[in-house]
Amino acid sequence: MQSNFNQLLLCVACFLLLVACESGSNSDGSAAADLVLTNAYVYTVDEVDTVAEAVAVNDGEIVFVGSAEEASAYIGESTEVRDLGGAMLMPGIHDMHIHALGTVEPDMCDLGSQSLSLEDMVPVLKECISTYDIATGEWLIVLQWAFSGGNQPSEKLPHIRAALDAVSTEHPIFLWGDDGHHAAANSLAFALARNSDGENVEINAETLKSEFSDYRPMIAVDANGSPTGGVNEDARLLLRSNGLADMLGMSNGLDETMPRVARKMAESGITSLQDAIVTPETLAAYGKLEDSGKMTFRLRAALVEPPSEEISEIDSHIELLSSLREEYEDSDLISANAVKLFADAVLEGNPLTSPPTMPVAALLDGFKQPIFGGSIEDGSFDIVGYVDPERETCKAVQAEPDAYSDADRMEAFVSEFGFYPQQCIPHQGILEHDEQFIRAYIRKTTEAGFHVHVHALADKAVRIAVDEFAKVKDIADQHGTSQSLAHVQLA
Structure with a gap:
């Protein structure tokens, strides 16, 4: 009887030993990890900024952070061991304001933020027309124009419009600034402008006093009131109605772009992010990336505001946002639970035009000329x-x-x-929306349970946004949602 019992114990012991071996356990009882990173400068970002030497990872989770000697206990026969040679290792970066799709370059004409004089810019853009075989009458769309550097005029080319006309009078030309707020166009592009009804109305000195008077602060003009090429903020949409598609190179689709975005985020150490401008189309592209298994980060999508200025239409827009949020409720990596609102524009003007082009962002006390x-x-x-x-x-x-x-x-x-x-003439800049619209949008989206992210650069927009945030703070706290400002420069 005792002999049978001993045999049973031996069988159980052997079974447990086999299980331990199959699960990758080491002789000291610790579980062998899939990956051990050692000989590193591990910046832990804990409360006292502890620096460690090694990290062990098993089944996608960090199971150990500490000394290289202690990490050796997690090394088994199948463990991958990487000696980082003293390189720095740190937790993933959480980027709360990024335009992720803009971190990779589409295959199109791109000035790469070079500070070019107007004379030097002309042959570069002529080469783009040739390289991309742009037919007569077709648009030349150019990315990353350095609006704030270079652009020195000459006697022959007194402003950017003249320079772009020198590139071509047979192609409408549009330069997107590298800040996402400025742009420039040639004469043919201005001639193709469309009003709010979709009708072709040229932008010139006369129409800037009538049809397009609301856009006058956003369009650079000369002493006679004629456009000199600079087109900023919403005025850009009079010439190119789908600006986001232009800037992100979406005309050829995003199937090739999205995996590149994922690789870029991984290379940059960004493991979670808030994309500050997401449309239904780009949200769908993120969803497709997740479905492919190639998404390397978690996303909070800040969905853009409605194109309408009517407070009465905010509720229907929130219904759309809510349906998108619901669509991604079961996603492991995507949360469509934030909104982005532009309260004002930017502070950069252009001193090289005559008269100088003033900034557009709204100031409480106005700008000095x-x-x-x-x-x-x-x-x-x-x-x-x-x-x-x-x-x-x-x-x-x-x-x-x-x-x-x-x-x-x-x-x-x-x-x-x-x-x-x-x-x-006193110049105070402008808000991107009527003040009451800004307040109503913040209030209604907060009540609907969205994180609210506001572009507010100068003091007037900052004051309005912060004031409304304070009024709805209790509601945001009940929902557990955040209130944030982006780009505050003058407040």
Whole structure:
């Protein structure tokens, strides 16, 4: 009887030993890991910034962080061991404002943010027309124009519009700025503009006073009110209605782009992110990436605001957002539970135009109008003063601005005072939406349980957004949702 019992114990022991061997256990009882990274500078980002030497990973989870000696206990026969040679290892980065699709370059004309003078830009863009075999009448779309660097004018090319006309008068040309807010166009592109009804109405000095008067602050003009090529913010959509598709190179689809985005995020150490502008189309592309098994990060999608300015249409837009959120509720990697709202624009203007193109972002107290002097060629070009809008000369302009549109009178004014009569007109910038719309959108999307992410760059938009955030903070807390601002520069 005892002999049979001993045999039973031996069988059980052998079975347990086999199970242990199959599960990868080591002689000291620790489970062998799939991967051990050793000889590394492991920055743990804990409360005291502990630095370790090794990390063990099993079945996709970190099971050990500590010394190289201790990590050896996790090395089994099938464990992959990587000696990092002292390289740094750190937790994944959580990027809460990124345009992930913009991190990879589509195959199209791209200036790569080079600071080119207008003269130097012309042959580069002519080469693009040739390289991409763009037919007469077809658009030349150009990415990553460095709006804030280079662009020095010449006697022959006084502004970007003239430079783009020198590239071609047979192709409409559109340059997307590398900040996502500025752009530039040639004369043919301005001639193809469309109004809110989809009708072709050229953008010129006259239509900027009538049909497109609301867009006047977003379009750079010369002393006579004619466009000089600069087109910013919503005014860009008058020329290119689907700007996001242009900037992301979506015209050829995203099937090839999305795996490249996943690789880029992995190479950059980004393991979770909030994409700050997501449309239903790009959300579907993320979903397809997840289904392919190639998605290397977790995504919070910040869905873009409605194109309408009507508060009455916010509710129907939220219904669309809610349906998208519900569609991805069971996703392991995608959360479509945030919204993005543009409250204002940007602060960069253009001092190289005459008169200077002012920033668009809204300021509570308005902008000072700069007076420039010196030469671009010898590097002495700089601000030499500011226009005093309270001086009698400016008061006269403010009372009758149209009286100073005559070219001869304008030239005489500049010769006498050193600045343009238009610079007497106070400029406060603009909000991207009516203030009441901004407030209602923040309130309604918060009530609907969305994280709210607001582009607010200057003090007026920041004040409005923060004020409304404060009013709905209790509601956001009940939902467990966040309130955040992006790009705050002047507040």
